[in-house]
Structure formats: C-alpha cells, structure tokens
Amino acid sequence: MSEIFKSHLEKFIEINEEEFAGILPFFQIKKVRKKENLLVEGQICKSHYFVLKGCLRKFFINKKGIEQTTEFAIENWWITDNFAYERGLSTEFYIQAVENSEILIINRQSQEKLLIEYPKMERYFRFIYQRAYAASQLRIKYLYDLTKEEFYNHLCESQPEFVQRIPQYLVASFLGFTPEYLSEIRNKKRS
Amino acid sequence: MSEIFKSHLEKFIEINEEEFAGILPFFQIKKVRKKENLLVEGQICKSHYFVLKGCLRKFFINKKGIEQTTEFAIENWWITDNFAYERGLSTEFYIQAVENSEILIINRQSQEKLLIEYPKMERYFRFIYQRAYAASQLRIKYLYDLTKEEFYNHLCESQPEFVQRIPQYLVASFLGFTPEYLSEIRNKKRS
Numbered sequence: 001m002s003e004i005f006k007s008h009l010e011k012f013i014e015i016n017e018e019e020f021a022g023i024l025p026f027f028q029i030k031k032v033r034k035k036e037n038l039l040v041e042g043q044i045c046k047s048h049y050f051v052l053k054g055c056l057r058k059f060f061i062n063k064k065g066i067e068q069t070t071e072f073a074i075e076n077w078w079i080t081d082n083f084a085y086e087r088g089l090s091t092e093f094y095i096q097a098v099e100n101s102e103i104l105i106i107n108r109q110s111q112e113k114l115l116i117e118y119p120k121m122e123r124y125f126r127f128i129y130q131r132a133y134a135a136s137q138l139r140i141k142y143l144y145d146l147t148k149e150e151f152y153n154h155l156c157e158s159q160p161e162f163v164q165r166i167p168q169y170l171v172a173s174f175l176g177f178t179p180e181y182l183s184e185i186r187n188k189k190r191s
Numbered sequence: 192m193s194e195i196f197k198s199h200l201e202k203f204i205e206i207n208e209e210e211f212a213g214i215l216p217f218f219q220i221k222k223v224r225k226k227e228n229l230l231v232e233g234q235i236c237k238s239h240y241f242v243l244k245g246c247l248r249k250f251f252i253n254k255k256g257i258e259q260t261t262e263f264a265i266e267n268w269w270i271t272d273n274f275a276y277e278r279g280l281s282t283e284f285y286i287q288a289v290e291n292s293e294i295l296i297i298n299r300q301s302q303e304k305l306l307i308e309y310p311k312m313e314r315y316f317r318f319i320y321q322r323a324y325a326a327s328q329l330r331i332k333y334l335y336d337l338t339k340e341e342f343y344n345h346l347c348e349s350q351p352e353f354v355q356r357i358p359q360y361l362v363a364s365f366l367g368f369t370p371e372y373l374s375e376i377r378n379k380k381r382s
Contacts, residue, residue, distance in 0.1 A: 060332060060336070062335070062336055063336070068335050068336065070328075070331055070332060070335060071328075081328070082321065082324055082325035082328055083325040083326070083328060083329050086321065086322075086325060092332070115314070115317075119310060119313070119314070122310070122313040122314045122317050123306070123310070123313045123317075125317050125321070126306075126313050126314075126316050126317040126320060129317060129320035129321045129323075129324050130273065130277065130316070130320045131277075132320075132324050133273055133320050133323050133324040133327060134273035134274040134277060135274070136324060136327040136328060136330075136331060137261075137262075137272070137273055137274060137327060138274050139331060140261055140327060140330060140331060140334065141251065141261060141283070143331065143334045143335075144253070144259050144261060144334075144367060145251070145253055145254070145259070176335060
C-alpha cells in the first residue's frame, strides 16, 4: 500500500528509497469501514488524511439538520478541516468514509517535523495546497455562477466516473438538493 | 516599499539581507491606479500579484452581465486566477485595482525559478497556499450555510475594517446582491 504513496510523491518530487523509508514512519496507515467517522463535529481537528484506496467525504450538519457534503477525497487526495487543523481548533465538520478505505494519517506536529527534517516535502505540500486552492477557487466560481442543476450537469461531464462511483444520495448532499430532486434531474437528462 | 515584502516574508521564513537582495529581482514593482485592470477575461493568466499597498479584486461577468466579485486582496495577500496561472490558460476573470495600489508581480516561469534557486521560498509559498486554501474552504461552507444577509452580518463582525474600507457597491458585488438591497440591510441593521 505504501508504494501508492511513493508513486504519488514522485509525481511532485524526486525521492529515493532511503528518504521514503525515513518519511513513511511519520504516517499511520489505517483501514476504515464504510460510514466510519474519522472526525466528528466538536472534536479538535488533529489529523490530515490521505486516501490510498477508497473515498472519504467531509460534511457539516446545516441549520435544517441535513448533512451538507462540501468535499470528497478519492485516491491520492488529502482531506481535513484545514482551518481547524492548522490552528488546533475544534471543528464544525465530520469526515466519514464513503467506502471501505485505506488511508494515511499524519498529525500536525508530525507534519511540521516532517517538513523540517525533509525540506523537499515543503515542495510536495506546496504543490498539494496550490492544487487544492486552485480547485476550491473554481468551486467558489461555480457556487456563484451555476444553478444546482447546471453544476450537476457540469459534474457529469467533467467527472463522469466520480458521479458513477459515489452513491446518489451523497451526490445530492454535495449539490445541496434532495435525493428525490436529483432523481428528477437524472430522469430529465435521460429522456 | 520592498521592506514591506521582507517583513512579510519574515513572518514565515528566516531570510537575510543577501538572500532578500537575490529574491527581489524575480519581482516587478508596479503602481496601479484605481479601476485599472491587471487581467482581463480571455487573456492568458501569466502573473501572480502581491499587494504591498492598496486593494485588488477578482471578478467575473455572470450570465446576467453583472460583475460578480469572488475575492479581494489587501496588503500582504496574493491574488491571481490560480487554475489558469498554473496551467498557462486563458482566464474567465478580471483582476482590477479597487484603490490606487502598489504591487509586486511575478510570472510563472520566474516563480518556478525562484523556488528552485531559493528552496526556502517553497516553505513560504506552502504557508501562503495553505492559508489561502483554508480560507476558501471556510468560504465554501459559508456559501452553503449562510444566507447572503447572514454572510454580510458575519463580514461586518469578523472584518469590520474591511467592510468600512471597500466601496459599498463592491461589498454588494462580493455578496451577490444589488447595492440597493445592501442599503436596505444596512438600514435595517441601524434601526
């Protein structure tokens, strides 16, 4: 499993066997079962999660008491409540496994230590945050610019495998509509 | 002016006079006048802007033909269309000066060269993107969770100086409502 992480790192930085052997102990490898929570609202957000296999999602409970999914992480993506993680604060989010998953976990102190001992990991995380930031800027534009139905159509075109893979009630939770309304839209698309 | 940038860098990394003298030539210093455009929809996004003094904003023209502001950058913040900047693509955004401003400009090739010649700048930009990403994740939560009026109230409480500083029609453009509706809300708050 750790080979997946090494291949991923090599997309961004050069890393030899010895360095990788030094880096790996900073992480804990964990298997999580579908629907298992890694983080719960009100907890201090201590960890940063990397998906080796499977899928995680981040959501909060909105004022109507409904789960609003704001983010998914599939293979080779990181996920956490970054604001709370960096500051050691309690979170307003949940992070939950969408599928049985295998993940790497690092905590803030270890991540900081890793960056100091292996400065090339600064370059790696710079790329990771840069890419994540660019994606979230696009997302903000879509939230302003597209209706929910347009955003769904955009997702189907840009990420067809993702839309197929994720249970439809979670796609609905991400888009901010009811599963019933999503069914309606899907039927409209088919007809 | 460049001393402002040095002080800013020192919040994140240690940097001596000699290093700073080597780093500064990667940037161009520019004065821009209020309402001057630095980037226009359709152009290749080649530059990354850092505000030394003043304020920039990023907006796009929405389907109704209205300017939708998605981001402001005041002193010590970076701004660009990151997705287009990293990939050398044309942008869907405008970047415009809100006030007479002094800025640093770097282009993608120079930024990459800077990171290679001065690896400690990897650490600096890692912090910058990390902070920006955390802020945009919060923003996404607000876009899902708060009504426009609630978001305005939140802004007034969390960033009172910012709300005072920015012209009200731009605060309205950021919130996605008309200046008239903003006036109504402001009057309601006062009464």
